[in-house]
Amino acid sequence: MDVFLMFVFVCELSICFAYQNLALKKETWQLHPYPNGHSWTSDKAVDGLKSDLTADGRQCTISGNYKTRAEWRVDLGGIFSVHNIFIYYRTEKAMQDKINMYAKRFLGFSVYISNTTQKEDGVLCFRDIYYTRATIPNPINFSCQYHGRYVIYYNNRTHPPFPKDYDEYAYNELCEVEVNGCVASGFYGESCSIPCPQNCQEGHCHITVGTCLGCIAGYSGNKCDKRCTENTYGFECSQKCGKCRNRSQCNHVTGTCPKGCDKGIYGDKCVSECDENTYGQNCSNSCGFCLDGEQCHYIDGRCLNGCSSGYTGSHCTKRCSKNTYGPGCSLSCGNCLYLYGEQCHHVTGDCPSGCVQGFHGKNCTEVSSFLPVSTSDIVLAVxxxxxxxxxxxxxxxxxxxxxxxxxxxxxxxxxxxxxxxxxxxxxxxxxxxxxxxxxxxxxxxxxxxxxxxxxxxxxxxxxxxxxxxxxxxxxxxxxxxxxxxxxxxx
CATH class of the missing domain: 1.10.287 (Helix Hairpins)
Known part of the structure; x- marks a missing residue:
């Protein structure tokens, strides 16, 4: 027992020499505080006092009785790189070589580190699945080499049956929680003096080896020294480039296409197809008279469903000719009077100069019962x-x-x-x-x-x-x- 305590003391001393307690006297919160205004409040777990691990010592956080869930957290006040965590729990002066009756309330706990107050948003640092009342140490020390703002303790008794050493209720009985890490952001190593790589996300890297815990947008790799390639960009190079011209690489950070877009595509990131009846390079060409005003093909301008009445061709830009008009140029012009080589109207079939003798009507298709003489004919005939x-x-x-x-x-x-x-x-x-x-x-x-x-x-x-x-x-x-x-x- 004396050897174990000496080991803990030396280990804690070395850690403190290299890292600092980031949780000391920081803001705390707990679920189900003990009622009636007792002094076993959530802040007792970070007051720096751990000489008396009993309830009477008023140095521990204790939650209410007969609850199936227990939760406590500390706000570090910012995002820091964490190395390890020490937890001192309630023992009521029971010796370690004897069975500690309060240890059964502590068994099965978990610790998370997160950037929000929700443990589900963070990462799991430690979960107890092996200890018994006889084997669990006090204090308990475990590695948590992540970065975050909130350290969250959680325990529950919601899914029985439980292991034989477990209490049927969950408690917060934390006498001290120490979160050791680098105070200065952007550094790593035993003395927190080595700068993290330049492109680490928010300047955070692994506290011992210096690998980035995440990269800024546009970079990848353990030290975030590789630009995004293979038509990717953004955070963790997880986003795909648009249709940049000639399949060139987009900007590794923003995703914009410096050389422009492929035919039929527009926008800074070249992700939008030509619309508003345009097509081609930079959407600079206008579509023809596609059926019902539909958008033509965004690349080559073809009308995929045919042409409007009076037009023909794959792009629907040619008017009906050879004395035809109407849908698909499938109708024949009437008996129009062609004075200047024109034909009937390509859409309606109207005759611009009137009808030849013997016919009348809008399209000059009705046979006349008499030969009408127009005023213009009289003026010309006199x-x-x-x-x-x-x-x-x-x-x-x-x-x-x-x-x-x-x-x-x-x-x-x-x-x-x-x-x-x-x-x-x-x-x-x-x-x-x-x-x-x-x-x-x-x-x-x-x-x-x-x-x-x-x-x-x-x-x-x-x-x-x-x-x-x-x-x-x-x-x-x-x-x-x-x-x-x-x-x-x-």
Missing amino acids: PLYSLAALLGASVIAVIILGIKMKKFKMNVHQQTNKVTVYEAMQFKSGANNDNSNPRVESFYEELQEKDRSPHYDNWRIQELQKREAKPRRGKMRLQIYLCFIIKNIV
């Missing part, structure tokens, strides 16, 4: 018919004028021939007549001389030209008049 009438009148006038000219020439020629024949006959008869007139003979001889003279020929030509010029000038006046009328009409 000048055309006027022009045709004038041209016809001009042709008739030219023909009549030509006939008259021909008749005039024939009359002139006949008159000339009559004069010549008459003169010749008179001369002939006079020559045979004995009673011939000398004046006639003299005139005839003069006429023959003029007829043989070149001046006489010129004179006859000039006379004929004057007679032909009169109807020609009339014809020219008619042509000028017709040109003037046609110009004004056109």
Whole structure:
């Protein structure tokens, strides 16, 4: 017994030399405090007094009687790296080599360290499943090399039957709880003087070997010196990168894609597919006229369920052609009047310039019982018919004028021939007549001389030209008049 106490004293002295009691005089709490205002309050377990382990010594925390659950905790005031925990429990001065009747209340306990007041949020440091009343030491010392803010003691008697040395009720009978560790955060080693690796989460590392108890976002490994790879990022490299361009690695901390996104994806982390009728690289392309306004394929822009009425093609950007319209360009245009090479409307089938003669209706598919004449047709037909009438009148006038000219020439020629024949006959008869007139003979001889003279020929030509010029000038006046009328009409 003396050897055991000496071992505990030396061990405690060495621990205290290397580490400090983080729980000393810190804030505490317990479940089911002892009633009637007794001084066995929860803070007695961290007051630093442990010389009297009896109830009368007023140095122990004692909970109420006949409870199936017992719980106590201490708030260290911050997150610290813990090395080990000492617990002194109530003995009522019973010697260790004798059976301690209060040990049966202590058997089966557990200790947790957590960053919250809930033990379920922390880690289990120790659970008693082996000790008996004869073997459990006092104080009991166990390793708890974790980091946390709350140290939680817990015991229960909720699931009988229990081992034979266990009491049927659970108690808090804690005379002192010492939580030994490094006061300065971010250090480890026996003297708490070695800095933890740079990327340890909150600067905490294992108190003896210096391995990180967790890494900051973007790093992994025992000492958190490895960046996240293989398209991962964040805490413990547990998050997957989005669809970064060409499957490049995202930022190991934030998950953003420094080189941009793959086609059809947008956002800093490239996790959102193109929407709002866009697609392609950086969602910079607009979808076509997909059926019912649906979103096209976010990468290549294809309309997966077909096109809206009036459009065709895989991207639904081509209007119906070849005199078709409507859903799937499956309908044929009606009997439209195509003035400029256009076709019917690609969606509705309406004819933009009206219908050909003999048809009417919205799409020019109904046969007319009469031939309607529109105002535009009348306006266009009046000048055309006027022009045709004038041209016809001009042709008739030219023909009549030509006939008259021909008749005039024939009359002139006949008159000339009559004069010549008459003169010749008179001369002939006079020559045979004995009673011939000398004046006639003299005139005839003069006429023959003029007829043989070149001046006489010129004179006859000039006379004929004057007679032909009169109807020609009339014809020219008619042509000028017709040109003037046609110009004004056109």
